[in-house]
Amino acid sequence: MARESFANRTTAILAMAGSAIGLGNIWRFPYMVGQYGGAAFILVYLLAAIFICVPIFISEAYIGKSTQLSTFGAFEKLAPNTGWKWVGLLTVINPIIILSFYSVVGGWSLAYLFKSLTLSFTDASATQEAHGAVFGALVGNKWAGIAWLTGFLVMNFGVVTLGVSKGIEKFTKITTPILFVLMVAIVFYSLSMPGAKAGVDYLVKPDFSKINGHVMLSAMGQAFFSLSLGMGTILTYASYMKKEENLVSTGVYTVIFDLMFALIAGFAIMPAVFAAGIEPGAGPGLIFETLPYIFSTMGRDFPALSAGVAILFFTAVLFAALTSSVSMLEAGVAYFVDHKKMARGKATAIVFGCCWIFGSLCCVSTRLFDFCDRLTSDFLMTFGSLLYAVFVGWRLKKADVLQEIPRPIYFMVRWIIPLVIIAIFISNLVMKG
Numbered sequence: 001m002a003r004e005s006f007a008n009r010t011t012a013i014l015a016m017a018g019s020a021i022g023l024g025n026i027w028r029f030p031y032m033v034g035q036y037g038g039a040a041f042i043l044v045y046l047l048a049a050i051f052i053c054v055p056i057f058i059s060e061a062y063i064g065k066s067t068q069l070s071t072f073g074a075f076e077k078l079a080p081n082t083g084w085k086w087v088g089l090l091t092v093i094n095p096i097i098i099l100s101f102y103s104v105v106g107g108w109s110l111a112y113l114f115k116s117l118t119l120s121f122t123d124a125s126a127t128q129e130a131h132g133a134v135f136g137a138l139v140g141n142k143w144a145g146i147a148w149l150t151g152f153l154v155m156n157f158g159v160v161t162l163g164v165s166k167g168i169e170k171f172t173k174i175t176t177p178i179l180f181v182l183m184v185a186i187v188f189y190s191l192s193m194p195g196a197k198a199g200v201d202y203l204v205k206p207d208f209s210k211i212n213g214h215v216m217l218s219a220m221g222q223a224f225f226s227l228s229l230g231m232g233t234i235l236t237y238a239s240y241m242k243k244e245e246n247l248v249s250t251g252v253y254t255v256i257f258d259l260m261f262a263l264i265a266g267f268a269i270m271p272a273v274f275a276a277g278i279e280p281g282a283g284p285g286l287i288f289e290t291l292p293y294i295f296s297t298m299g300r301d302f303p304a305l306s307a308g309v310a311i312l313f314f315t316a317v318l319f320a321a322l323t324s325s326v327s328m329l330e331a332g333v334a335y336f337v338d339h340k341k342m343a344r345g346k347a348t349a350i351v352f353g354c355c356w357i358f359g360s361l362c363c364v365s366t367r368l369f370d371f372c373d374r375l376t377s378d379f380l381m382t383f384g385s386l387l388y389a390v391f392v393g394w395r396l397k398k399a400d401v402l403q404e405i406p407r408p409i410y411f412m413v414r415w416i417i418p419l420v421i422i423a424i425f426i427s428n429l430v431m432k433g
């Protein structure tokens, strides 16, 4: 049977952008910015995204596109009988770990959509503390957490079993633009809140003394996380691209879209955080404590507005999360389908089962949740990205690679990127030691 492929470049970009744009932008970026001191973190993040992530994106996509295979098979084809195929195994392990804690946050989004539908965020007099308590209660109730997580995973299961073109493509096209429009509207509202200016300063005036090895590693890790790099997702999606499509423009567009969403999320959240007197370093709960506050104050003048915006917003966040999480599931599933010749439904069920068990554990233990959150971006994805760069820069034939990857980018991939990643790893270790 012929392998499925994306219909054209626009759908390929939309699917990759759908994978990239997700909770990483809306939930993780603002909370990381808050924990690592604002503008200085953003600056490192932007530099990493442009100079490190674009070339890695192109390299990772090259491996998938040139073989039309998912990770394990792709490495086996390009470097037969070598240890490289074990890098492919990262693809099976990584997405399961990420999806597990990601689904906890996906579950929170689902819970917040439900709360919006039951008009929980329409009381304009509700204090910021009251909204914080609502989030605290959700995290405190482990059984509810597991139930929401299960709901989120079941939605993923549905999309992935429908298949590539019917499920994922259609899904992605509708939801991403809706999210964009809503977030821009929230930026304007947030900027209009009294006291918002301090939040804007926090985002645009860097304090360079805040930059150290740990901040650099976290900012780089956030860029990898947000762009779904270093774990086979982009590789797998690129394997569904047609031969004649261009990797460089696909990479550049995807990074631009992704950055835009992260920055917009930052400008939607931080001014409101400062206006409401919320602690910017509050951690993973930041958006869930801030957004409902924004929505309920909107209702001061127009009560119906708060309910409407909240419902639309959490619906769109849920879809953005789904287009990302299905790409993680897809990376794992493609391994079983392509390599183990397993039926799609069965493969999806296996990955689903692992994520459900591990995700439930993350619901029960906040420490495990935090550990997985940091482990994946700071270590697994960064390390995976390093391996992809080394593979393309050192193992593959230069002449072949240069047919798709322009010379300056190839140079970056071969020399600069491995050195920078290793230097940041080391400076982070030295700092800890």
Ligand code: PHE
Pocket (backbone or CB within 6 Å): 019, 020, 021, 022, 023, 024, 025, 098, 225, 226, 227, 228, 229, 231, 233, 324, 325, 327, 328
């Ligand atoms: N990039 C996604 C986001 O920002 C998360 C993700 C990580 C998706 C790894 C796929 C693989 O939400």
